[in-house]
Amino acid sequence: MYRATLIPGDGIGPEVTAAAIKVIEAAGVDMLWETKHMGQTALDMFGTPLPEDTVLSIENNKVALKGPVMTQMGKGFRSVNVGVRQQLNLYANIRPIKSIEGVKSRFKDVDIIVFRENTEDVYVGYEHMVGKDAAEGIKIITREASERIASFAFNYAVREKRRKVTCVHKANIMQLTDGLFLSSVRNIAGKYPDIEYEEVTADYLCMKLVQNPEAFDVLVLPNLYGDIVSELCAGLVGGLGVVPGVNIGVECAVFEATHGTAPDLTGKGIANPMACILCGVMLLKHLGEKQAAERIYSAITRVIREAKAVTPDLGGTATTDEMVDAIIAYL
Numbered sequence: 154m155y156r157a158t159l160i161p162g163d164g165i166g167p168e169v170t171a172a173a174i175k176v177i178e179a180a181g182v183d184m185l186w187e188t189k190h191m192g193q194t195a196l197d198m199f200g201t202p203l204p205e206d207t208v209l210s211i212e213n214n215k216v217a218l219k220g221p222v223m224t225q226m227g228k229g230f231r232s233v234n235v236g237v238r239q240q241l242n243l244y245a246n247i248r249p250i251k252s253i254e255g256v257k258s259r260f261k262d263v264d265i266i267v268f269r270e271n272t273e274d275v276y277v278g279y280e281h282m283v284g285k286d287a288a289e290g291i292k293i294i295t296r297e298a299s300e301r302i303a304s305f306a307f308n309y310a311v312r313e314k315r316r317k318v319t320c321v322h323k324a325n326i327m328q329l330t331d332g333l334f335l336s337s338v339r340n341i342a343g344k345y346p347d348i349e350y351e352e353v354t355a356d357y358l359c360m361k362l363v364q365n366p367e368a369f370d371v372l373v374l375p376n377l378y379g380d381i382v383s384e385l386c387a388g389l390v391g392g393l394g395v396v397p398g399v400n401i402g403v404e405c406a407v408f409e410a411t412h413g414t415a416p417d418l419t420g421k422g423i424a425n426p427m428a429c430i431l432c433g434v435m436l437l438k439h440l441g442e443k444q445a446a447e448r449i450y451s452a453i454t455r456v457i458r459e460a461k462a463v464t465p466d467l468g469g470t471a472t473t474d475e476m477v478d479a480i481i482a483y484l
């Protein structure tokens with residue numbers, strides 16, 4: 154039996170995480186889920202958006218499945234997502250972006266893995282007002298963190314037989330910070346002569362991604378560009394409802410979808426559970442349950458390919474539960 158932390162989250166989080174757990178259970182994997190809270194739900198229950206025992210539970214179990222949590226815009230508590238990544242040193246955010254037959258998209262053969270540095274850049278949250286009409290923020294880039302994410306991406310590329318790694322930067326403008334990121338990644342690239350390596354600016358990458366995403370394979374980016382580009386990439390394969398992800402460090406891995414709490418869908422029972430179920434697939438692979446992971450993946454893709462019981466964002470009329478039942482039927 155595996156132990157893992159379950160963080161249902163806010164909004165549609167409880168609906169989509171429940172769907173993932175049901176599918177994992179149906180695939181026959183014995184899991185003991187320890188339910189903990191974060192975000193608005195935790196704030197309402199315990200008076201803090203990131204209770205200490207939630208972090209402790211992830212530390213103990215090493216693996217967590219997390220639903221999205223609400224973040225307040227420009228006010229209120231700081232992002233607990235950033236908080237948990239920093240506290241547990243979850244230094245890599247990985248998002249596999251792959252076309253799935255049957256999901257509406259202008260592109261057919263997108264297969265990109267985004268490696269986003271997860272602990273620094275402008276996300277360190279060092280901001281202050283200068284008087285009342287100006288604000289200043291600090292961007293932190295270190296050689297250690299940049300080399301660490303680059304090594305992670307290159308090791309993955311070798312292990313998974315990927316052909317190319319692309320480093321994304323704006324070193325032409327931010328010569329010291331992005332310059333350091335670029336030289337650190339280049340340094341690591343030199344150790345992997347068998348993997349093709351290229352460097353592109355973030356703006357050029359965005360243009361090329363919407364023109365010809367098939368040209369890209371593994372992307373490695375600092376935190377802010379990684380955040381933006383991974384969502385752009387989600388749009389290339391059908392949107393936020395279909396892309397999973399993981400925040401991973403040396404000790405722990407927190408699996409979570411790219412999408413947010415979807416306030417417009419909350420409580421309607423029509424959220425697409427696919428991204429969260431695909432997080433479950435990644436989690437099972439991480440635990441070594443490769444066969445169960447592959448069975449779930451083919452059941453999901455079959456349901457979508459046959460346009461059988463899919464949610465409205467995928468062009469269907471099914472509820473979350475109906476889609477889950479269809480996936481389980483194919484298991």
Ligand code: NAI
Nearest residue numbers: 221222223224393394411412413414415417418424425466
């Ligand atoms: P969002 O991802 O919640 O919603 C954007 C659009 O995508 C909406 O139209 C929504 O209906 C749709 N959508 C999202 N997930 C879907 C799903 N599973 N099935 C079908 N449609 C789906 O992004 P938004 O509105 O910018 O953020 C809402 C809240 O979520 C904010 O408080 C934000 O801070 C938070 N958020 C949390 C994240 C996390 O905890 N990892 C990530 C992103 C946002």
